[in-house]
Structure formats: structure tokens, C-alpha cells
Amino acid sequence: MSLNRTFSVLGWRRPGVANAALLGLPALWFAALYLAAIGALLITSFWTVDDLSGNLIPGFSFTNFQQLLSVPVYTHIALRTIGIAAAVTITDVILAWPVAYAMIRLAGPRLRAVMMAAVMVPLWSSYLARVYAWRLILAHNGLLNWALMEIGLPRAHIGYSNWAMWIVFSYLWLPFMILPVAASVERIPPSLLEASADLGERGFATFRRVMLPMALPGMVAGAIFTFSLTLGDYVTPMLVGGRGSDFIGNVVYSNVGVTNNIPFAAAYAVLPLGVMAVFLLIARKLGAFDAL
Amino acid sequence: MRSETLIWAAVAAIFAFLFIPIVVIVLYAFSAAPIPAWPIAGFALHWFADTWHDQAVRQALVLSLEVASVATIAAMLLGTLAAMAVARMQSAAKEVVSFIAVLPIALPGILTGMALAAYFAFWGINLSYWTIVAGHATFCVVIVYNNVVARLRRMPRSLTEASADLGADAFRTFRLVQLPMMASAIGAGALLAFALSFDEVIVTTFTAGAQNTLPLWIFGAIRLGQQLPEVNVVVFAIILFTAIPVLLAQKLIGESGKVAR
Numbered sequence: 001m002s003l004n005r006t007f008s009v010l011g012w013r014r015p016g017v018a019n020a021a022l023l024g025l026p027a028l029w030f031a032a033l034y035l036a037a038i039g040a041l042l043i044t045s046f047w048t049v050d051d052l053s054g055n056l057i058p059g060f061s062f063t064n065f066q067q068l069l070s071v072p073v074y075t076h077i078a079l080r081t082i083g084i085a086a087a088v089t090i091t092d093v094i095l096a097w098p099v100a101y102a103m104i105r106l107a108g109p110r111l112r113a114v115m116m117a118a119v120m121v122p123l124w125s126s127y128l129a130r131v132y133a134w135r136l137i138l139a140h141n142g143l144l145n146w147a148l149m150e151i152g153l154p155r156a157h158i159g160y161s162n163w164a165m166w167i168v169f170s171y172l173w174l175p176f177m178i179l180p181v182a183a184s185v186e187r188i189p190p191s192l193l194e195a196s197a198d199l200g201e202r203g204f205a206t207f208r209r210v211m212l213p214m215a216l217p218g219m220v221a222g223a224i225f226t227f228s229l230t231l232g233d234y235v236t237p238m239l240v241g242g243r244g245s246d247f248i249g250n251v252v253y254s255n256v257g258v259t260n261n262i263p264f265a266a267a268y269a270v271l272p273l274g275v276m277a278v279f280l281l282i283a284r285k286l287g288a289f290d291a292l
Numbered sequence: 293m294r295s296e297t298l299i300w301a302a303v304a305a306i307f308a309f310l311f312i313p314i315v316v317i318v319l320y321a322f323s324a325a326p327i328p329a330w331p332i333a334g335f336a337l338h339w340f341a342d343t344w345h346d347q348a349v350r351q352a353l354v355l356s357l358e359v360a361s362v363a364t365i366a367a368m369l370l371g372t373l374a375a376m377a378v379a380r381m382q383s384a385a386k387e388v389v390s391f392i393a394v395l396p397i398a399l400p401g402i403l404t405g406m407a408l409a410a411y412f413a414f415w416g417i418n419l420s421y422w423t424i425v426a427g428h429a430t431f432c433v434v435i436v437y438n439n440v441v442a443r444l445r446r447m448p449r450s451l452t453e454a455s456a457d458l459g460a461d462a463f464r465t466f467r468l469v470q471l472p473m474m475a476s477a478i479g480a481g482a483l484l485a486f487a488l489s490f491d492e493v494i495v496t497t498f499t500a501g502a503q504n505t506l507p508l509w510i511f512g513a514i515r516l517g518q519q520l521p522e523v524n525v526v527v528f529a530i531i532l533f534t535a536i537p538v539l540l541a542q543k544l545i546g547e548s549g550k551v552a553r
Contacts, residue, residue: 026393269403272403
């Protein structure tokens with residue numbers, strides 16, 4: 001008991017000691033496992049693999065990076081990944097707005113709670129189940145083509161294509177955009193919108209000149225997830241993308257699983273790290289971290 | 293008023309977009325056909341029994357439950373400790389901790405997975421049950437952390453001070469004042485962390501050796517186009533069973549129903 005009291009007094013007199021005691025274990029975990037792992041990724045990206053034995057050769061060589069830059073297919077894959085991630089982010093911003101606006105500004109408290117639950121359930125439902133559902137819907141003899149035929153249109157061939165990836169990724173990450181946008185719309189004082197209306201701005205002008213800029217941090221916070229989750233995926237491209245729809249993740253995946261060239265895979269994974277570092281710096285400037 | 297109608301129409305269309313795939317999954321689980329096609333020709337229940345008796349599915353399910361349980365316990369401990377530290381800190385230090393905690397889910401999954409694979413290769417650690425757990429615990433911490441931080445923000449500091457004034461030491465204050473107030477937030481975070489771990493596939497591929505978690509089994513089966521009726525049943529069951537902890541977690545968080553991810 002007296003030992004407890006000694007610790008308590010120490011923690012009270014010196015808050016730094018108490019903070020360190022609380023934070024010690026989580027900090028150790030993150031430093032020793034996660035941050036160290038990212039360090040290991042950077043280090044091994046300069047290593048090479050012995051062609052014959054398949055053993056890792058530690059060292060400092062730019063071989064992997066030279067190969068990534070000199071073979072055009074790796075540039076194409078990187079551009080495809082980043083391009084689709086950007087397209088998905090824009091699509092989700094557009095789709096999130098009506099839902100966020102209706103939820104916060106139009107719906108009553110009960111309907112709002114129902115809508116919130118209706119956004120939460122798909123957010124947390126199984127990722128693989130939802131990708132698989134789209135694989136079934138977009139397949140040649142799936143729901144989409146059946147519906148098109150029923151209304152007298154020709155079959156669409158969007159299963160196993162970049163279009164399919166765009167639809168499925170936009171679908172998967174939409175709740176991640178709706179929630180922060182709704183939260184930032186909620187923080188806009190209604191008096192500001194009334195003032196804008198009093199000053200003669202019509203509905204859409206108020207939206208464009210008052211709500212949109214004020215909800216920017218929420219949109220950027222959502223974009224961190226929609227962009228990053230798309231950037232780091234390889235399962236969706238494998239399941240709904242066709243031939244020639246590889247992402248950065250697919251190259252990394254096959255180099256670890258099939259070829260067992262961990263250094264080359266690590267070097268390619270440095271690219272999303274760099275892209276996200278730039279993205280997060282901009283997001284921070286735009287105040288997105290307060291909206292996370 | 294016409295623009296309001298337009299917005300509601302858009303909202304209805306977007307919710308249809310969100311839920312049609314989930315309805316499709318539910319319907320296919322009862323499809324009799326060995327190869328999925330639309331419209332569903334006939335319905336059957338025997339795939340449920342077949343799936344239940346499939347040893348590969350069972351082993352994967354058990355492994356997933358074990359991994360998710362251990363990872364959730366680790367995340368509860370680490371996330372709660374970090375949240376309690378942050379509640380006492382200055383805003384600059386707060387930001388750093390929050391930023392590092394969210395990195396494992398804010399950075400692309402392939403990066404987290406590849407970094408862990410490189411790390412284990414760096415030390416020559418063989419992939420096992422424990423490497424899966426280590427990865428899962430790392431990205432589950434932030435789920436518990438966010439929920440507890442949100443709770444502590446609404447909990448007045450004066451309560452712990454009053455407890456100290458009445459003579460309780462820090463441990464007693466924790467047990468009698470802080471823990472009861474945080475309990476439902478920790479519980480909600482734990483439920484969500486469990487759901488996240490149970491479903492994770494992107495990072496898990498890189499940290500699992502020969503073992504199959506349930507998502508890894510599903511991924512493999514879809515890719516190879518094998519046992520699709522069993523896949524239908526498994527994904528249906530997962531959707532059903534993850535909805536329960538999520539809705540329960542929302543209840544625990546109370547408020548306007550915000551769940552911090």
C-alpha cells in the first residue's frame with residue numbers, strides 16, 4: 001500500500017513520470033515492431049537476392065530501384081494505382097456529400113441514427129465478402145448483365161477490368177468518406193448558413209462558398225483513407241480486375257509469395273510510403289488531422 | 293423544396309448502392325447451384341451443413357478466432373494505456389501519439405504488410421501464429437485508443453482530483469473511478485478491434501506462414517474458383533456475425549452513435 005502511495009505521489013508531483021509509465025508499453029510496442037519494421041523495409045530495399053541460392057544478400061545497392069525505374073511496366077503500374085486511387089477519392093467525395101448533408105441538415109434525430117447505422121454496417125462488414133459480392137454482380141452471368149438484358153440493353157463487359165476496380169473501390173471505402181464529411185458538416189454553425197442566406201446567397205452558392213470550404217478538413221480526412229486503402233490493395237485487383245490491371249500491391253505480393261525476392265518487393269513498397277508521406281503533409285496543412 | 297427531393301433521391305440511390313451487394317451475398321448463400329449465376333435457379337440449405345463439416349474451414353475459423361482474441365486483448369491494454377497518457381498530455385505531444393497510433397491503418401496495407409514481412413525476414417523470424425497476432429495487435433491498437441480518447445475527453449479531470457483529495461492513491465482511483473467510466477468505451481473498441489482482426493486479409497497474407505485464417509481461406513478459394521458454394525455460406529455467416537458486434541459497439545458508445553475508427 002505504501003509503495004502504491006509512493007508511486008502515486010511521484011506521478012502527481014512529476015506528471016512526466018506518470019505519462020512515461022503509462023505510455024512506456026505502447027511506445028515500446030510501436031517503436032520495436034511497427035516503426036522498426038518500416039526501418040527494416042527501407043534497409044532491405046537496398047539489399048539483393050542471390051540468384052542461385054535465393055538467400056538475402058545484405059548490403060547497399062541501388063539495383064532494385066534501377067530495375068524499377070528502367071522497366072516501363074513498373075511505371076505504368078504505379079501510375080494506374082495512383083490514378084485509380086485518385087479517381088476513387090473524387091468519386092467518394094461526390095457520393096458522400098448528399099448522404100452527409102441529408103443526415104445532418106435534413107433528417108430528424110431518429111432518421112439520422114438509422115442512417116448512421118446504415119453507414120456503419122457496410123463499413124465494418126467483411127471486406128472480402130463485399131469484394132466477392134461485386135465479383136458475382138459484375139460477372140458475365142451476374143446480376144448486372146441480367147438487369148441490363150431485362151430492360152433490353154446489351155450485356156456490359158465491365159467485370160474484370162479497370163472500371164470494375166473503380167466501382168468496387170469506390171463502394172468499399174465510401175463509408176470512410178461519409179463519416180468525416182458528416183462530422184465536419186455537423187460542426188458548421190447553422191447561423192453561418194442563415195447569414196449567407198440573409199445576404200442573398202441562394203442554396204447552391206451557400207453550399208459552394210460556405211459549407212464546402214468549411215468541410216474541407218473532413219473531406220481531406222476521408223481522402224486519407226479512400227486514397228491510402230486503394231493505394232495499398234492487391235486483393236481487389238486480383239478478384240475483380242482483369243489481366244493487365246495489376247496494382248503496386250500485386251507486384252509486391254507476387255515478389256514475396258512467388259519469387260521470394262523480398263528486397264525488390266520492399267523497394268517497390270517504398271513508393272506508396274513516399275506518396276503517403278507527401279499526402280499526409282498536405283493533409284496536415286489543410287487541418288485534416290483535427291477531423292480524423 | 294425541389295432540391296431537397298433531389299437530395300433524398302440521391303441518398304436513396306447511394307444507400308441502394310451500399311446495400312445491394314450485401315443482399316446479393318445473403319441470397320447466394322441459399323443458392324443450390326454449384327457455380328453461382330443470376331438469376332438464382334433454386335434454393336438449398338445443404339451447403340450450410342457441408343461447410344460446417346469442412347475441416348479446412350473449421351481450422352481456419354478456429355485460428356481466426358484465436359488470433360482475433362489475443363490481438364484484441366493486446367490492443368485493449370496498449371490502446372487504453374496510450375489513451376490515458378494522452379489525456380494528461382500537452383496538445384503537441386498528443387498529436388504525435390495520435391499520429392503514430394493511426395499510421396498502421398492510415399498507411400497503405402501493402403506497406404504495413406511488406407514492412408512486417410521485411411522485418412521478420414531481417415531478423416530471420418519464421419512466420420507463425422505469433423507473427424499474425426503481432427501484426428493484428430498493431431493495427432487494432434488505434435481502434436481501442438480512439439474510443440477511449442473520445443470518452444476521456446468528455447470525462448472531467450475534476451473527478452480524478454476529487455478521488456485523490458478523498459485519499460485514494462492513483463491505483464485506487466483507476467480501479468474505482470477511471471476504469472468504470474472507461475469500461476464501455478474499452479468494450480466498444482474491443483468489439484470493433486475484434487471485427488477488424490477477424491476480417492483482415494491484406495496484411496495477414498504477409499505475416500502468416502502456412503496457416504490459413506478464415507479470410508485467407510476465402511481469398512484462396514475465390515481465386516482458385518473452388519468450393520464457391522462454401523464461400524457463399526462463409527461470407528454470409530461473417531456478414532451476419534460482424535453486424536452484431538458493430539451494432540453492439542454503437543450502443544456502447546452511445547452519444548450520436550459515432551464510432552472512431
